[in-house]
Amino acid sequence: MHVTEAQNRIVQAIDTKQHMWKDWKWQMRHCVRDLKTFESVLGVELTDEQREQFEDTVNRFPMSITPYYLSLIDVRDMDNDPIFKQSFPSPLEMDITPDDISDPLHEDEDSPVPGITHRYPDRVLFLVSNRCAMYCRHCTRKRRVGDPDNIPDRDQIEAGIDYIRKTPQVRDVLLSGGDPFLLSDDILDWILTELDNIDHVEIVRIGTRTPVILPYRITENLVDMLKRHHPLWINTHFNHPRELTVSSSQALAKLADSGIPLGNQSVLLAGVNDCPHIMRSLVHKLVANRVRPYYLYQCDLSEGLGHFRTPIGKGIEILESLIGHTSGFCVPTYVIDAPGGGGKIPVMPNYLISWSTNKVVLRNYEGIITTYKEPDCYERIFCDRDCQACNLQLDLDKTFEQKTIGIEGLLADHDETIYLVPEENERYNRRSLDDPETC
Numbered sequence: 001m002h003v004t005e006a007q008n009r010i011v012q013a014i015d016t017k018q019h020m021w022k023d024w025k026w027q028m029r030h031c032v033r034d035l036k037t038f039e040s041v042l043g044v045e046l047t048d049e050q051r052e053q054f055e056d057t058v059n060r061f062p063m064s065i066t067p068y069y070l071s072l073i074d075v076r077d078m079d080n081d082p083i084f085k086q087s088f089p090s091p092l093e094m095d096i097t098p099d100d101i102s103d104p105l106h107e108d109e110d111s112p113v114p115g116i117t118h119r120y121p122d123r124v125l126f127l128v129s130n131r132c133a134m135y136c137r138h139c140t141r142k143r144r145v146g147d148p149d150n151i152p153d154r155d156q157i158e159a160g161i162d163y164i165r166k167t168p169q170v171r172d173v174l175l176s177g178g179d180p181f182l183l184s185d186d187i188l189d190w191i192l193t194e195l196d197n198i199d200h201v202e203i204v205r206i207g208t209r210t211p212v213i214l215p216y217r218i219t220e221n222l223v224d225m226l227k228r229h230h231p232l233w234i235n236t237h238f239n240h241p242r243e244l245t246v247s248s249s250q251a252l253a254k255l256a257d258s259g260i261p262l263g264n265q266s267v268l269l270a271g272v273n274d275c276p277h278i279m280r281s282l283v284h285k286l287v288a289n290r291v292r293p294y295y296l297y298q299c300d301l302s303e304g305l306g307h308f309r310t311p312i313g314k315g316i317e318i319l320e321s322l323i324g325h326t327s328g329f330c331v332p333t334y335v336i337d338a339p340g341g342g343g344k345i346p347v348m349p350n351y352l353i354s355w356s357t358n359k360v361v362l363r364n365y366e367g368i369i370t371t372y373k374e375p376d377c378y379e380r381i382f383c384d385r386d387c388q389a390c391n392l393q394l395d396l397d398k399t400f401e402q403k404t405i406g407i408e409g410l411l412a413d414h415d416e417t418i419y420l421v422p423e424e425n426e427r428y429n430r431r432s433l434d435d436p437e438t439c
Contacts, residue, residue, distance in 0.1 A: 324365025
């Protein structure tokens with residue numbers, strides 16, 4: 001079935017004028033949120049058991065699908081369709097395991113003010129909306145998206161802007177939600193203008209899935225507004241090649257033509273894209289649309305996502321099928337967003353086999369083993385952080401010096417730290433009881 005035929009059928013089922021199909025506000029008004037409408041617009045009929053399971057699931061995790069995204073479902077093989085799996089509630093979401101966590105990334109605990117998550121030293125996550133065009137079944141923020149008690153109002157957004165204004169180490173702000181592009185052009189323009197007026201904010205990023213599920217949101221007016229706020233970066237979220245339609249390609253072209261760099265963050269989902277061939281097709285289609293594959297996420301430990309999670313080995317297998325087999329800029333970084341707020345941890349194939357004092361042993365994507373000769377004489381520059389006296393050229397006008405933390409501190413010349421100790425280390429706790437000066 002052609003997409004245009006599916007769109008025609010959905011429009012007729014909704015009983016409205018077809019010319020409204022590309023109006024993004026019309027799409028939002030007609031999001032499918034109940035089973036009766038879902039069956040009607042797709043011309044399918046579910047079993048009584050499926051209906052009962054649906055009601056149980058949506059009572060906890062609601063459904064909302066744009067007519068556009070719904071039109072991409074192949075009803076001839078719906079149970080295996082990647083669009084259906086990402087949008088339609090599954091009873092497997094109710095299988096909450098002991099490993100599932102409501103807020104697995106501790107975004108709330110790392111929040112100095114409502115709506116701000118400050119985890120990394122120089123950047124913050126700024127949640128400016130809780131509204132989404134679709135409730136993705138694999139969403140890590142299932143706990144809050146669509147919750148009327150979590151709608152950021154103007155006062156909350158102003159408080160977030162004020163926190164950024166008073167925190168000079170923040171040079172990078174990521175707007176997320178929900179979806180920032182579900183805000184009006186005027187509200188988004190106001191937020192971006194406020195951030196533009198903060199001297200230490202160097203770049204703003206926006207995370208949005210509208211090019212995937214609501215491409216008509218990328219209007220000429222929106223793009224004209226965004227062009228006034230460079231440097232601006234946009235990351236979107238395509239998970240499967242089928243999502244890159246003519247409409248989504250047109251939306252991406254508008255953004256790219258406006259000079260906005262585009263990236264993509266995919267989530268590795270069992271039964272959707274856990275296949276090297278599918279992922280290679282996806283990244284090739286992305287770069288053809290001027291979108292850089294940025295991250296491939298291991299599925300988070302959020303509640304109800306167990307059926308989507310794959311072993312880490314599947315992600316490594318996919319990376320092995322990409323590195324060396326396609327252009328380097330087609331290869332995303334495979335990451336695990338660490339439970340407990342540890343941040344993104346890269347997990348990549350190992351190409352360093354061994355090393356000695358003057359050689360390293362490496363392997364390439366074909367399995368060829370080779371060596372790289374280290375320099376016989378390397379006179380390192382001892383860094384005491386007295387940058388004014390250093391013979392390396394460094395423009396300090398916009399350089400913010402910050403305290404080294406973690407592994408960086410162990411490697412730094414100027415930091416006397418020689419080991420890191422977990423907070424509840426039993427041996428060190430015993431020491432502190434005997435002699436507090438030893439810890």
